[in-house]
Amino acid sequence: MGSLTGFPDGFEVGVSTAAYQIEGAAAEDGRGPSIWDTFAHTPGKTLGGDTGDVACDHYHRMGEDLGLMAGLGVAAYRFSIAWPRIQPDGSGEPHRLGLDFYDRLVDGLLERGIAAVPTLFHWDLPQALEDQGGWLSRETSFRFAEYAGIVADRLGDRVSRWITLNEPIVHMAQGYAFGSHAPGQALGFEALPVAHHQLLGHGLAVAALRAHGAAQVMITNNCTPVWPASGDEADQAAAMIYDGFHNRLFNDPVLLGKYPDFLGAMLEPVVHDGDLAIIRTPIDALGVNYYNPTRVGAPTQEDLPFDMRAIDEFPLTAFGWPVVPDGLHELLTGLKATYGDDLPPVYITENGCSTDEGTKDQFRIDYLDKHLGAVKRAIADGVDVRGYYVWSLLDNFEWAEGYSQRFGLVHVDFETQERTPKDSYHWLAAALR
Ligand code: FCB
Numbered sequence: 001m002g003s004l005t006g007f008p009d010g011f012e013v014g015v016s017t018a019a020y021q022i023e024g025a026a027a028e029d030g031r032g033p034s035i036w037d038t039f040a041h042t043p044g045k046t047l048g049g050d051t052g053d054v055a056c057d058h059y060h061r062m063g064e065d066l067g068l069m070a071g072l073g074v075a076a077y078r079f080s081i082a083w084p085r086i087q088p089d090g091s092g093e094p095h096r097l098g099l100d101f102y103d104r105l106v107d108g109l110l111e112r113g114i115a116a117v118p119t120l121f122h123w124d125l126p127q128a129l130e131d132q133g134g135w136l137s138r139e140t141s142f143r144f145a146e147y148a149g150i151v152a153d154r155l156g157d158r159v160s161r162w163i164t165l166n167e168p169i170v171h172m173a174q175g176y177a178f179g180s181h182a183p184g185q186a187l188g189f190e191a192l193p194v195a196h197h198q199l200l201g202h203g204l205a206v207a208a209l210r211a212h213g214a215a216q217v218m219i220t221n222n223c224t225p226v227w228p229a230s231g232d233e234a235d236q237a238a239a240m241i242y243d244g245f246h247n248r249l250f251n252d253p254v255l256l257g258k259y260p261d262f263l264g265a266m267l268e269p270v271v272h273d274g275d276l277a278i279i280r281t282p283i284d285a286l287g288v289n290y291y292n293p294t295r296v297g298a299p300t301q302e303d304l305p306f307d308m309r310a311i312d313e314f315p316l317t318a319f320g321w322p323v324v325p326d327g328l329h330e331l332l333t334g335l336k337a338t339y340g341d342d343l344p345p346v347y348i349t350e351n352g353c354s355t356d357e358g359t360k361d362q363f364r365i366d367y368l369d370k371h372l373g374a375v376k377r378a379i380a381d382g383v384d385v386r387g388y389y390v391w392s393l394l395d396n397f398e399w400a401e402g403y404s405q406r407f408g409l410v411h412v413d414f415e416t417q418e419r420t421p422k423d424s425y426h427w428l429a430a431a432l433r
Pocket of ligand 1: 018021166167170222289350391398399407
């Protein structure tokens with residue numbers, strides 16, 4: 001049970017979820033449709049045709065879920081706000097019932113001594129905005145800032161730390177480049193403006209949140225250490241390009257105010273004067289989601305400048321993702337080496353694994369234990385890491401994989417909605433005590 005000893009005072013352990021993955025109540029209380037409703041209801045897009053219509057029914061079971069968090073003893077809860085509950089048509093007057101739901105959630109957290117850490121965008125864009133071009137349209141950045149201001153106006157007196165976007169790389173790549181996530185567009189490199197418009201939306205939202213008194217603002221990026229397949233020049237070059245697309249495209253403009261050169265050239269048509277200064281609006285912390293490193297080799301297909309190669313010398317999660325705790329240490333010390341004093345404090349806003357062990361989840365316990373150990377070593381090596389949030393509190397709707405991948409500390413029976421804390425829940429609760 002040594003995993004939580006030896007962390008600096010105030011190190012914050014939390015749990016993460018996202019609205020579409022847990023809330024359900026998709027058409028209730030005036031919520032508008034999001035791109036994920038449309039996508040999941042399109043035949044063939046998700047495993048088994050699963051949708052988030054009901055998910056964990058958290059919308060109706062918030063009290064029980066708050067109780068689970070209190071029992072765990074976490075200091076923070078990272079959840080996301082469903083934009084289509086707040087602006088069902090993507091713009092205009094806020095919808096009172098939507099705001100009321102998050103108001104109750106925030107109050108419930110504070111009553112239990114748990115910090116509320118909302119993410120404003122975890123991929124569920126109002127469908128009405130997608131119909132106007134989604135994140136391919138610059139206008140969406142401004143709509144996002146407007147929405148951020150509305151939410152902060154209502155919750156800002158009780159929320160001190162905000163996250164603008166979740167994993168803009170994954171939303172761009174899966175949603176707009178490859179089409180495996182909503183909105184299901186397969187535009188290849190034509191998807192790149194989605195990166196810039198999300199980042200511009202982030203920068204504008206930072207200002208909107210601050211204008212409403214937000215104490216701390218951050219962005220959550222999915223980051224991965226990139227391993228060249230070999231020492232060959234062609235593999236190394238491909239790895240650099242991949243690192244550019246996955247990591248630096250999103251960290252450099254936020255922390256340094258510029259794009260990596262080759263990406264800046266590709267983005268030139270959509271970057272206006274002054275945009276990078278907005279994107280670089282100072283943030284208070286960087287959220288990092290880490291799951292695994294990525295091995296990359298020289299391209300073998302014409303349409304991509306790199307090739308993904310298997311990492312098969314480590315244990316795999318049920319999802320087939322390699323378990324590499326050292327990769328988290330490598331990532332954190334690498335961020336420090338790259339950005340130096342421009343790197344703000346870091347929170348690991350997601351880390352966890354899917355397993356099919358049911359409630360006897362020793363695999364997850366080992367996973368969390370080792371990754372916490374990696375964070376501790378990174379702190380000892382000089383990286384200012386302030387917190388670690390487990391993905392996820394509950395088994396939930398894992399996007400294109402539907403309900404097949406279980407990431408929860410708490411098992412959910414999706415027939416009955418019965419929640420059963422797993423061994424990992426009890427392990428973490430004991431460690432937190
Ligand atoms: C991340 C997502 C999160 C969850 C985990 C497993 O990329 O942010 O919603 O799906 O992966």
